[in-house]
Structures are given as C-alpha cells and as structure tokens.
Amino acid sequence: MGENLVIVESPAKAKTIGKFLGNDYIVKSSFGHIRDLAKKNLGIDIENGFKPKYVVSPDKKKIVTELKSLAKEASIVWLASDEDREGEAIAWHLFDTLKLDPAKTRRIVFHEITKDAILNAIKNPRDIDINLVNAQQARRVLDRLVGFELSPVLWRKIKPKLSAGRVQSAALKLIVDKERDILKFKSKPYYKVDGYFIPEGTKTKVKSSLDKKFNTKEEAQNFLEKCQNSIFNIAGIDTKEATKYPAPPFTTSSLQQEAARKCGFSVSQTMSIAQKLYEEGRITYMRTDSTNLSKLALGTTKEYITNTFGPEYSKTRQYQTHSKGAQEAHEAIRPTFVNVEEIEGNGAEKRLYDLIRKRTIASQMAEAKVEKTKITIGGSSFSEKFHAQAEQIIFDGFLKVYIESNDDDNNEDDETTLLPILSDKQKMIGSEISATEKYTLHPARYTEASLVKKMEELGIGRPSTYAPTISTIIKREYVTKASKMGEPRDVSILKLSFDNGIANPSIEEKTKRETVGSEKGKLCPEDIGMAVSDYLSDHFDYIVDYNFTANVEESFDKIAAGKLVWNSSISDFYTPFHKKIEGALEDTNHVDTSRVLGVDPKTGKQVLARIGKFGPLVQLGLPDDKEKQFASLPKGVLIETITLDDALELFKLPRNLGQFEDKDVIVNNGRFGPYVRHNNKFVSIGKDNDPFTIDLPTAIQLILDYREKEIKKHIKEFPEEGIEILNGRYGPYIKQAKKNYKIPKGKVAEDLTLDECLEIISQPKESVTKRKKKSKK
DNA sequence: CAGTGAGCGAGCTTCCGCTTGACTT
Numbered sequence: 001m002g003e004n005l006v007i008v009e010s011p012a013k014a015k016t017i018g019k020f021l022g023n024d025y026i027v028k029s030s031f032g033h034i035r036d037l038a039k040k041n042l043g044i045d046i047e048n049g050f051k052p053k054y055v056v057s058p059d060k061k062k063i064v065t066e067l068k069s070l071a072k073e074a075s076i077v078w079l080a081s082d083e084d085r086e087g088e089a090i091a092w093h094l095f096d097t098l099k100l101d102p103a104k105t106r107r108i109v110f111h112e113i114t115k116d117a118i119l120n121a122i123k124n125p126r127d128i129d130i131n132l133v134n135a136q137q138a139r140r141v142l143d144r145l146v147g148f149e150l151s152p153v154l155w156r157k158i159k160p161k162l163s164a165g166r167v168q169s170a171a172l173k174l175i176v177d178k179e180r181d182i183l184k185f186k187s188k189p190y191y192k193v194d195g196y197f198i199p200e201g202t203k204t205k206v207k208s209s210l211d212k213k214f215n216t217k218e219e220a221q222n223f224l225e226k227c228q229n230s231i232f233n234i235a236g237i238d239t240k241e242a243t244k245y246p247a248p249p250f251t252t253s254s255l256q257q258e259a260a261r262k263c264g265f266s267v268s269q270t271m272s273i274a275q276k277l278y279e280e281g282r283i284t285y286m287r288t289d290s291t292n293l294s295k296l297a298l299g300t301t302k303e304y305i306t307n308t309f310g311p312e313y314s315k316t317r318q319y320q321t322h323s324k325g326a327q328e329a330h331e332a333i334r335p336t337f338v339n340v341e342e343i344e345g346n347g348a349e350k351r352l353y354d355l356i357r358k359r360t361i362a363s364q365m366a367e368a369k370v371e372k373t374k375i376t377i378g379g380s381s382f383s384e385k386f387h388a389q390a391e392q393i394i395f396d397g398f399l400k401v402y403i404e405s406n407d408d409d410n411n412e413d414d415e416t417t418l419l420p421i422l423s424d425k426q427k428m429i430g431s432e433i434s435a436t437e438k439y440t441l442h443p444a445r446y447t448e449a450s451l452v453k454k455m456e457e458l459g460i461g462r463p464s465t466y467a468p469t470i471s472t473i474i475k476r477e478y479v480t481k482a483s484k485m486g487e488p489r490d491v492s493i494l495k496l497s498f499d500n501g502i503a504n505p506s507i508e509e510k511t512k513r514e515t516v517g518s519e520k521g522k523l524c525p526e527d528i529g530m531a532v533s534d535y536l537s538d539h540f541d542y543i544v545d546y547n548f549t550a551n552v553e554e555s556f557d558k559i560a561a562g563k564l565v566w567n568s569s570i571s572d573f574y575t576p577f578h579k580k581i582e583g584a585l586e587d588t589n590h591v592d593t594s595r596v597l598g599v600d601p602k603t604g605k606q607v608l609a610r611i612g613k614f615g616p617l618v619q620l621g622l623p624d625d626k627e628k629q630f631a632s633l634p635k636g637v638l639i640e641t642i643t644l645d646d647a648l649e650l651f652k653l654p655r656n657l658g659q660f661e662d663k664d665v666i667v668n669n670g671r672f673g674p675y676v677r678h679n680n681k682f683v684s685i686g687k688d689n690d691p692f693t694i695d696l697p698t699a700i701q702l703i704l705d706y707r708e709k710e711i712k713k714h715i716k717e718f719p720e721e722g723i724e725i726l727n728g729r730y731g732p733y734i735k736q737a738k739k740n741y742k743i744p745k746g747k748v749a750e751d752l753t754l755d756e757c758l759e760i761i762s763q764p765k766e767s768v769t770k771r772k773k774k775s776k777k
Numbered sequence: 778c779a780g781t782g783a784g785c786g787a788g789c790t791t792c793c794g795c796t797t798g799a800c801t802t
Contacts, residue, residue, distance in 0.1 A: 009796065032796030039791090059797090086795055140793075147792020154791085161790045168792080275797080287795090464794055472792095613783055630783065670781035682781055733778080742802075 005074035007067065007094060009081050012279050013113060017080075020115040026074070028067060030081070034060040035093045037144050046574070049567045050141055056097060064097060071098045076106060078122070083109035084327035085560065089136035092128050112294035112331050113284070135560040141570055142166070142552060146543060149581045150536070157584070157591045158531055159611075163476055166552075167461045168469055169536055169544045172478050174454055175446055176525045176533040183640065185442040187516070191220035191435045191494075195386045197232055197377060197428035204420045205431055208377055208388035217492060220435035221507065224496045226382045228503040232428040235378035235385060244368040246398035248291040248319035249332035249360045252463035253456040255286070258359070260449035261405045263351050267448040268467040273352045274333070281336055282343050283356055287463040288330035289456075291319040293360070297334055301364045304338050309400060315366045324459030325553050334360040362402035369394040373419055377428050390419035429501040435494040445522035448481070458546050459553060470523075478529030482636060486518030527616040527639045531593050539584055543577075598644035600651075607647050609639040618647040631669065649692070657696040665699050667691045678703050718754045725749050725757070734760060 004025045008014050011029040018027040035054040037043030045051040056064050071077050077100055079091035091107055094100070106125035110117040143166055150164040193210035214220040250258070252271075259270040274286035293301070298316050305314040321328055335357040343353050370391050377386040393399065446454065452466045461469055473479050495508045525533070536544045552573075558564035594610035597618070605621045614632070616639055621628040631650035633642060654668035657676075666677045667685070674691035676683045676699045683706040685694060715732055716725040724735045725743075732749035734741040734757055741760050743749055 011797075030796080033794070036794090037792095082795085090795065136794095143793045145792085149791095151791035155789095163791050165792045279797090462794065464796080469793090617783080628783095632782095668781080673781090675781060677781080684781090 003075040006078040082329035084329040088132040092133040134566040135556040138566040196431040200427040208386040230379035230381040236376040238374045246362040257449040289326040290328040358402040362398040365398035368397035430498040486515035
C-alpha cells in the first residue's frame with residue numbers, strides 16, 4: 001500500500017495525478033469544500049469576533065471518514081488543492097477536520113496537470129498560508145452576513161422566500177437597470193440611403209451606403225431628387241494593410257459566450273457538456289479565469305500547427321488575463337491532446353470539443369494580414385458621400401482555423417463587398433439608390449452569456465458560480481428568459497431606379513410592414529425582481545452597487561497579504577450594515593408596489609396595478625372599496641408598462657357566454673391559464689382559443705371533448721372504498737381521497753383487484769418524500 | 778398530477794464557492 005496520501009479537489013484530477021505518481025501515492029479527492037458555516041443562527045458568533053461555526057456538510061461525511069482513516073495510515077499527507085483563496089481554505093479545513101499532524105502534512109500547489117509540474121510541486125512543499133485562509137473566511141462570513149440578514153428583510157417587506165446576496169443582487173440590478181434604459185428609450189425613425197453603382201468598364205455592382213442619415217421622408221426624397229441629375233464618380237480610394245489577432249484560449253466566461261453564439265447552448269448546458277468532456281479526459285478543467293497554457297500545451301500545439309499548416313502559421317503566445325479579481329489557479333480551457341481531431345460522444349459534446357480545440361490552436365497561430373479598401377463615391381449635385389468597403393486576405397494565419405463571433409447581430413454598416421479593381425475619379429454608373437426607413441433600436445437586453453461577460457468585467461461572481469447565479473435569479477422569479485415580440489411598423493422605402501445609367505423621372509414609394517426590435521431568449525425582469533432591486537437600491541445602495549465586490553476584494557487582498565486582520569475588517573462592515581438592517585425591520589410596512597393607472601369610466605373607480613400574493617395583478621377599486629375586481633397581469637406585461645386600456649380589457653373577464661343544458665357557461669382566466677366553467681367543471685381552453693373572443697358553440701364543444709376524455713380516463717373503480725384507477729399524464733395511477741398512488745412496475749392497471757389496490761395504498765409513499773428532500777438541498 | 782383564487786393559526790424560507798451526482802414522478 002502507498003505511504004503517501006495526496007488530496008485534490010476533483011476526482012477526475014485525482015485519477016490523472018494518480019497515473020503520474022505511481023504506486024507509492026494514493027490520490028484522493030475531497031469533492032470541493034468539505035465544511036461550511038452552520039445554517040442555524042447564521043453560523044457566526046458575532047459577539048466573539050465573528051468566529052465561524054463550521055460543520056461538515058452532510059454529503060461530505062462519507063468522504064471525510066474515508067480520508068480520516070487513510071490519513072491515519074499515511075506517512076505524509078499532501079494537501080494539493082488549488083492555489084487560490086478557496087483552495088487554501090479547503091486545505092486548511094482538511095487539515096483541521098482530519099486532525100492532521102503538522103509534522104506529517106505538506107501543502108503543495110501546481111497550476112497545470114502535467115507530470116513535471118506535479119513532481120516539481122512535491123519537491124517544493126510549503127505551509128498552509130493562514131493569511132490567505134483568513135481572506136477566504138472573511139469572504140465566506142461576509143457573504144453569509146449579507147445574505148442571511150438581507151433576505152429576511154425582503155421576506156417581511158415584500159414576500160417570503162425571496163433572497164438577496166452580494167452576487168445575485170448585483171446581477172439582478174444589471175438586468176433591471178437595462179430594462180429601465182429600455183423603458184426610457186424612445187425609438188426614432190430615420191432614413192438610411194443605399195447606393196448601387198457599376199464602375200464604368202466593368203459589370204460588377206458595388207453596394208455602398210451614404211454617410212448621412214435623414215430624419216424625415218422629405219429630406220430623403222429631396223436627396224434622391226438631387227441624385228436624379230447627378231454624375232457619380234470615385235472620390236477616393238484608401239487602401240490599408242491591417243492585422244488581425246487571434247483571441248486568447250477559453251476561460252469559463254468566454255467559453256460560455258462563444259458556445260451560446262456559435263452552438264446556441266445555454267450557460268448551464270455548456271458547463272455540463274464541458275464537465276463531461278473533462279471527466280472523460282478530453283479537456284482541461286472548465287471552471288477557470290485564466291488564459292494561460294502549460295508549457296506542454298504550448299509545445300504540442302506548436303508542433304501540431306507546424307506539421308499541419310507549416311511553420312509560418314505558428315506563433316507561440318501567452319495571453320494576459322484581464323478580468324477583475326482573477327485568481328488563475330488553473331490553466332485556460334484546452335484540449336488535453338490537441339492532435340485528437342474528433343472525439344466520441346453526442347453531437348453537442350463533439351461541437352463543444354471542436355470549439356475548444358480550434359480556439360486553442362488559433363490562439364497559437366500567426367496573425368492574419370488583410371488589405372482593407374475603402375472607396376468613396378461622390379456626386380456632382382450633392383456634398384454627401386457614399387462609402388463601400390472591401391477586405392482581402394493577404395495571409396490567412398489563424399483565420400484558417402477559427403473566427404470569433406460577436407454580439408452585434410444587426411450592425412449593417414460594417415458589411416463588406418467584393419470590389420473590382422478601381423481607379424481614382426473613375427466614373428460610376430448609377431444602378432439604384434434607395435432610402436429605407438429604419439428605427440433606432442433600444443439597448444439590447446442581456447442574454448445569459450452577455451450577462452456573464454458583464455459580471456466578469458465587473459468582477460462579480462466566479463467561474464463556478466456564473467451558471468448557478470443565473471439559475472437562482474430565475475428560480476426566484478426575479479427574471480425570466482423570454483422572447484420579446486417586436487413592434488409592427490409600417491416602413492417606407494423610396495427607390496430611384498436607373499436605366500442604363502439614366503435616372504428615372506419618378507421616385508417610387510413603397511410601404512412594407514416590418515417588426516422592429518424583436519429579441520430571442522433574453523433575460524427580462526419580472527415585477528417582483530424590479531421591486532426587490534428597487535428596494536435594495538433605495539435602502540442598501542452600497543451592497544447592490546457594482547463596485548461593492550471590487551471594494552471588498554481589496555480588503556480581502558490586504559488580509560491575504562497580512563496587512564489587515566480579517567475579523568476587524570468584517571466588524572467595520574457589519575456595525576453600520578446591521579444598524580441599517582434593524583432600521584429597515586423597524587418599519588413594518590410592506591413595500592408599496594402599486595401604480596395607479598387611472599379611473600374606470602364606467603364605474604368611476606380607481607384602477608391600479610400591484611404585486612399580489614399570487615403575482616402581479618390589476619385591481620378595480622381601492623382597498624377601501626367594498627366591491628373589487630381582480631385580474632392577473634398577462635405574461636410579458638409589467639406593472640410599469642401596463643396601460644389603463646389594457647387593464648380595462650382584462651376586467652372584461654369573467655364572461656358569461658350563455659346557457660348550456662340550463663347552466664351558465666363562464667369563461668375566465670385562472671391560475672393555470674384561461675378556462676371555461678360549466679356545472680362546476682373546469683375545462684382549460686388551451687392556447688388556440690382566446691378567452692376574450694371565444695363563443696358559446698366553441699365552448700360547448702370544449703366541454704363535450706372534456707367529458708369524452710373523462711370517460712377514457714377512468715379505467716376501473718371500487719366505489720365502496722372510494723378507489724379509482726385513472727389514466728394520467730404519466731400513465732395509470734390509483735386515486736383515493738384526493739391522494740394518488742403509483743402502480744408498481746410489473747402490474748397491469750386493468751387487472752388490479754381491490755385487495756391489491758388497498759395494499760399499494762397502505763404502503764408508505766417513500767419515493768415522494770425522498771425526492772423532496774433531495775431537491776431541497 | 779391536480780387544479781382554477783386573493784388578510785389565521787406554526788415554522789420555514791435565505792448567502793457564495795468549491796465539487797459531483799441522480800431522480801424520471
């Protein structure tokens with residue numbers, strides 16, 4: 001048996017390192033942190049210098065006992081967690097929890113998983129850096145204090161089960177602030193002019209756009225009229241050589257962005273695919289903020305490029321990490337074996353691997369050389385200029401492998417065309433000039449990936465938390481991932497055509513219906529998210545401030561350098577913070593989320609929109625009014641954006657459609673969507689019908705369909721015991737007294753006897769409680 | 778898988794960062 005015990009954080013890492021180290025070493029993993037603050041009473045003894053109360057996490061008990069017994073037998077225990085704040089703390093927690101003997105314990109670190117790096121680390125052990133550990137304790141305690149004192153304020157002021165925290169509240173604020181910018185934004189029409197010309201002596205049509213945009217149709221018309229009597233010629237040719245550089249290899253954040261743009265993966269999808277690739281030994285670790293590549297990787301990549309494309313395509317580079325607060329404990333994300341072109345696996349895994357591999361290769365390739373040509377076309381009767389651009393690749397370099405994409409999908413002005421060889425002053429023959437009405441677009445909402453990019457820039461959150469943070473704010477219903485329909489607009493197009501270079505005497509005008517400003521899969525705030533963010537901004541502005549993290553990081557750095565005592569630093573923060581919390585709790589009033597929309601002309605009552613117990617609603621009548629009417633807001637409409645007319649429309653429900661079988665047929669909006677009620681039966685009307693327009697015959701048909709389905713639903717029943725066997729969404733099940741029971745595998749629903757049903761019912765419902773417990777953690 | 782409403786009880790909810798599983802009701 002091995003005499004040495006090496007403990008790392010990840011099991012996949014343990015496996016690789018185990019191979020390098022051989023039989024004298026047992027390599028085990030701690031699966032990340034093994035202890036955390038107790039959940040009860042904050043887990044912090046505030047009076048006693050913020051002393052943390054640590055408990056072994058329930059899911060880590062097993063691994064801790066295993067490590068304990070292995071450590072007892074080992075002659076040396078090597079703590080090999082990452083070389084950053086969290087990693088140092090993991091080493092210290094292990095040391096403390098496993099009760100290791102200092103004389104037999106070594107702390108080692110390495111940034112890359114190569115044999116050399118690990119052997120070198122073993123030759124150079126050090127002690128646990130307690131200052132760095134204290135910086136982590138400060139980080140942990142601060143986050144707990146902020147989260148567990150701020151959240152209860154929200155429970156009392158807005159709604160139970162809400163949450164606030166240093167990271168999630170800053171992320172939410174980014175989304176809410178963006179929405180406010182959009183609400184403030186006024187879309188303005190303008191006219192963009194495109195000119196198509198044929199250089200004299202050629203047959204190529206050159207597309208160009210005018211350097212001036214017109215605000216009105218008259219101005220655009222005016223310009224086109226000037227073009228009718230104009231001679232066009234080239235007013236300038238500007239040729240420049242430009243260099244394009246490859247992007248650095250992937251970090252977590254940049255991988256999430258590119259995978260979203262190029263493969264359409266969500267942030268969490270990308271991470272779970274990457275996790276799989278990592279476990280299979282295809283790529284290096286996927287949660288990293290570093291763009292660094294190991295010497296080994298640099299060497300093999302260079303060799304690969306030289307052999308595949310030739311030496312002129314190779315250029316070894318090491319990139320600087322620019323992101324705020326980067327800790328660089330790992331390498332960049334790269335393929336473990338760069339010459340493996342394709343891997344086994346499903347389509348998504350193959351695509352992500354390919355992306356990572358090409359990005360890594362490109363990062364080590366020569367820059368591309370391009371020749372950029374800009375031509376300017378002028379007219380004899382106007383001073384504005386048309387511009388066209390072309391780009392010619394002189395040396396492709398890294399472009400052979402990889403082209404980075406960007407977020408601006410509607411940046412038309414940058415488009416380039418192929419240009420024929422031209423000379424200055426050359427005559428250009430008019431072919432078509434058109435002025436198209438466009439609308440200025442509101443700022444773009446965040447996608448998951450662009451939010452991550454912004455968070456990284458601001459230093460908010462870590463590679464391991466980007467995806468979970470987004471899940472949290474979606475789970476709290478602060479934001480949703482939604483697609484926004486654009487607004488339909490009538491767009492005018494003015495067109496001047498030419499016949500053999502001679503302008504038509506008339507300018508043609510057309511109107512086209514277009515949707516302006518539609519967005520897909522964007523993060524949109526909900527009313528509750530806006531209320532929470534506004535409340536926090538009003539009362540705890542410095543916590544949700546984008547610079548809060550950056551500021552506390554500065555303190556953490558000082559603690560790590562031994563220049564600041566961690567608990568006195570926390571105390572400086574806590575004293576004023578806690579005072580504010582107490583102040584906020586003293587005022588027991590709920591946050592007022594209501595907005596008065598106006599007065600209902602029919603009843604003279606006030607109409608307001610607010611957040612109710614079950615979500616946002618509109619209300620006809622003030623709280624004091626005896627008779628009130630409620631309606632919940634439709635999806636995608638905010639309290640801030642709903643109008644009086646929209647609200648009045650909503651109050652038209654419930655509608656009585658008439659009688660069927662001597663009973664009223666009533667249509668209304670329910671918790672689970674619109675429904676028709678008849679004889680105390682509720683029938684969902686589905687997506688194809690609109691509750692505001694549905695008529696009696698359609699409703700009756702829905703009721704009849706429902707009855708037929710009900711009959712099919714009943715497989716068998718034992719009325720004496722009140723037992724029914726029904727056909728449900730997940731197959732047949734047993735129902736008694738409003739409770740449902742699963743039919744065990746291997747039994748046929750139709751053949752069940754009464755005794756068998758009773759037996760199934762008497763058995764404890766294990767699976768349900770088990771599942772609930774698990775999803776809670 | 779059930780269900781179509783808007784002031785009661787008691788006790789609970791919640792943070793950020795490390796890591797990887799495990800249910801298909």
